[in-house]
Amino acid sequence: MGELWKKYAEFKKPQISPSTYAVDYRKYRNHIAKLPTKTLDDAIAIRDYLLANLGANAVKRTLTNINACCDWALKSQLIESNPFQSMAKDIQMPKSESAEYEINPFTKEERDSIIQAFEESKLYSYYAPLVKLLFFTGCRPSEAIALQWKHISDKYITFEQAITISTKGLALKDGLKTQSQRRFPINNQQREILDSIKPENCNPDDFIFRSKKGGIVNFGDFLNHVWKGYKNHRGTHIDGIVTQLVKQRVVSEYRKPYQCRHTFITLCLEADIDAKDVGRWVGNSPEIIYKHYAGNKRNLQMPEL
Structure with missing residues (x-):
């Protein structure tokens, strides 16, 4: 996963904003680096590890990006299948985490x-x-x-x-x-x-x-x-x-x-x-x-x- 993400990030770099690359992509890279296993065969274990260590919103975002990475790798003939396909859709988020705008104004x-x-x-x-x-x-x-x-x-x-x-x-x-x-x-x-x-x-x-x-x-x-x-x-x-x-x-x-x-x-x-x-x-x-x-x-x- 680490090598795939590195190649995928380099592919996406010219297509995304510098802040997205510097902040968001680094964050996903760090999540991947902390995984106890990084092989595609252990996709379920990776999902379960993320759920045990991150909030639901962070898990959903991370899995969405890992899935995008694997989709790219599949089209680039770097892997034979994508075990993360649709996995992020199964993550249920609490209402507070799924809100697009967390509005809590001061009086x-x-x-x-x-x-x-x-x-x-x-x-x-x-x-x-x-x-x-x-x-x-x-x-x-x-x-x-x-x-x-x-x-x-x-x-x-x-x-x-x-x-x-x-x-x-x-x-x-x-x-x-x-x-x-x-x-x-x-x-x-x-x-x-x-x-x-x-x-x-x-x-x-x-x-x-x-x-x-x-x-x-x-x-x-x-x-x-x-x-x-x-x-x-x-x-x-x-x-x-x-x-x-x-x-x-x-x-x-x-x-x-x-x-x-x-x-x-x-x-x-x-x-x-x-x-x-x-x-x-x-x-x-x-x-x-x-x-x-x-x-x-x-x-x-x-x-x-």
Whole structure:
């Protein structure tokens, strides 16, 4: 399996995004490397090992990709049969794992408490403007950290690129997840955030949000150190901002930064903003907004057409 996956990954590399190759394909490679047996004759044992050691969603994804690898190997005449055919379809996932969107927004009070905690933090106040922009635009984190000053006009923020992970580290990618670009109308709230950090003589190509060392913000580091927390060199756990607020019972439960996006969308709907407008602001279709956020607003219903 290890050799087959290596050849399959090289075949797929020119056809997939650098981040998919660097993150997802490496993850499947690591799962395969840990298998107690790697021969195709032991496909059932491989499935059972994965089920015993991974969540159902991870097992389904891994088996789906192993099956694709073996399909390719079969067509390439490297193997005579594919024992993983349709195996992933038999994996039943819990409802929480199968949900395409795990929407668990912060309340408005929790949002404001998180922002205040960042602003008052001696270590992490540097990141407060980034956190505020995530909460008040609903943009994806990869879009926020890719913003440059040239993307800001008097009336709009133009999202047209994202920071992704490649084999060479962080990389700038043209286009967004679901579209080439979108414009977000700036109100006084967002304008105040941006004006508070804009240098007097800024270069239009400079990134708006930078790491403390001046480079591109590594959002993985932000999540695992600033937002959540980490273990120091002595093995002591250092709580991040949101983890602290959960322990203080200011925030009801821990949630990842992506919930800033879900919070923005949910609060917009609660303010009776039309789903078509919200979808246009955040880069989702109205159907997605209705389907995945209706549960957070009791009177939001898909109209009869």
